[in-house]
Each structure stands twice: as C-alpha cells, then as structure tokens.
C-alpha cells in the first residue's frame with residue numbers, strides 16, 4: 689500500500705499542490721486529473737524526488753519513507769522526457785538502472801527494450817528519436833526492474849497505436865504482479881478504462897475521489913469543474 693499523507697509543495701505566490709492525501713493499493717491504478725495548472729506535475733515530481741515536498745510523509749507498505757519515494761522503489765515517467773539527449777536508447781536504459789540501483793545485466797536491458805518496442809532504435813541517440821519513440825523508451829525505463837510504484841504523467845502522449853497496446857499490456861502485467869500506479873491523463877475515457885479510482889485535483893487540492901470501475905470520470909469531472 690502506498691500512502692501519501694498531508695504532502696504539500698507550494699511555490700512562492702501559493703501555486704502548487706497540497707496538502708494532499710492519497711492511497712494506492714497493490715494492483716491498483718489511481719488516476720489524477722485536473723485542469724491545466726491544477727498541480728499534477730508538481731505532485732508527481734515531488735513524490736519522485738525531482739523536487740521535495742515541503743511537508744507531509746510518504747509511506748510504502750507501512751514503512752515511513754520521509755518526503756519522497758526512494759529511487760529504487762519508484763519508476764517515473766515525467767510529463768516531458770528527461771532522458772539525456774546524447775545517450776543511445778540502450779545507454780539511457782542502463783543509466784536508469786544505475787540511478788535506481790537495479791542489478792540488471794545486459795540481457796535484461798535488451799529484453800526490456802524489445803518488450804517496449806524500442807529494439808529497432810536501441811543504438812540511436814535520444815536526441816534523434818521521434819516523440820513517440822522517446823515516450824516508448826521513457827515507459828520502458830519507468831517499468832525497468834518492476835518497481836513497487838510507477839508514476840506516469842500523461843503516459844499516452846505521443847504514442848502510436850502499437851505503443852498504446854504495448855503500454856496497456858505492460859501495465860496490466862505489472863498490476864497483476866501487485867504493482868501500484870499513479871497516472872495522470874487529460875483523456876477521461878483513458879482514466880475510465882485503466883483506473884480503479886480517480887482523484888480530481890483543483891487548485892492543488894483533492895476536490896473529489898471517484899470510483900470509475902464502471903466509468904463515470906466525465907460525469908464527475910463536469911460536476912466538479914463544470915464546462
């Protein structure tokens with residue numbers, strides 16, 4: 689169980705996110721949605737250690753972790769790629785493994801690149817990849833080593849049809865193994881399809897949490913935000 693307790697990161701002027709409380713159970717995808725500027729990226733970045741929460745706690749399976757998830761427990765797909773442009777796809781994957789202290793040999797890295805449809809450009813530098821290729825590689829990196837938690841900021845952005853299918857399959861396998869996922873999307877039907885519950889963020893605060901196992905993300909969104 690991932691528990692995010694009273695976390696807050698506010699910028700000067702008061703924008704940002706928090707205090708926010710969230711829980712994600714094993715095998716669950718918790719969706720996060722809100723208008724532009726609602727605080728999704730601030731929340732995800734701080735949770736994954738890009739920035740730090742100014743207050744609050746993160747707990748994983750009962751362990752108190754301080755104000756962020758440790759790198760080895762968390763795969764992160766940021767909204768915009770942070771892969772180093774000069775690395776090849778294979779090197780980027782190896783770098784991700786090193787940063788997360790994963791003990792993976794070359795065969796495991798190759799398999800990951802294959803599985804996420806990155807084999808055809810494994811020796812191409814990131815700066816020469818298309819948007820969709822970069823997204824595929826980012827997703828391959830996020831799921832590397834099957835972390836306890838994956839945090840996915842707009843994962844479908846830029847993916848082609850095959851990329852979407854590969855992503856869906858990988859997410860389903862990951863959840864079947866007890867993984868926990870936090871995922872933002874501006875596409876409400878995607879949240880209905882992939883999430884158990886969805887949190888609606890408004891001005892950095894949780895305005896509502898809805899069960900979307902039988903759909904309903906759009907209805908809930910309109911109730912909270914209107915047209």
Ligand SMILES: Nc1ncnc2c1ncn2[C@@H]1O[C@H](COP(=O)(O)OP(=O)(O)OP(=O)(O)O)[C@@H](O)[C@H]1O
Pocket residue numbers: 699700703704705722723724725726727728729730731767
């Ligand atoms: N570094 C920063 N300094 C000051 N304010 C910031 C900073 N980063 C973000 N903000 C502000 O904090 C608020 C939340 O931004 P954030 O990027 O988290 O929203 P978001 O929900 O991810 O938006 P989008 O859907 O457009 O990606 C916005 O009002 C934004 O202008």
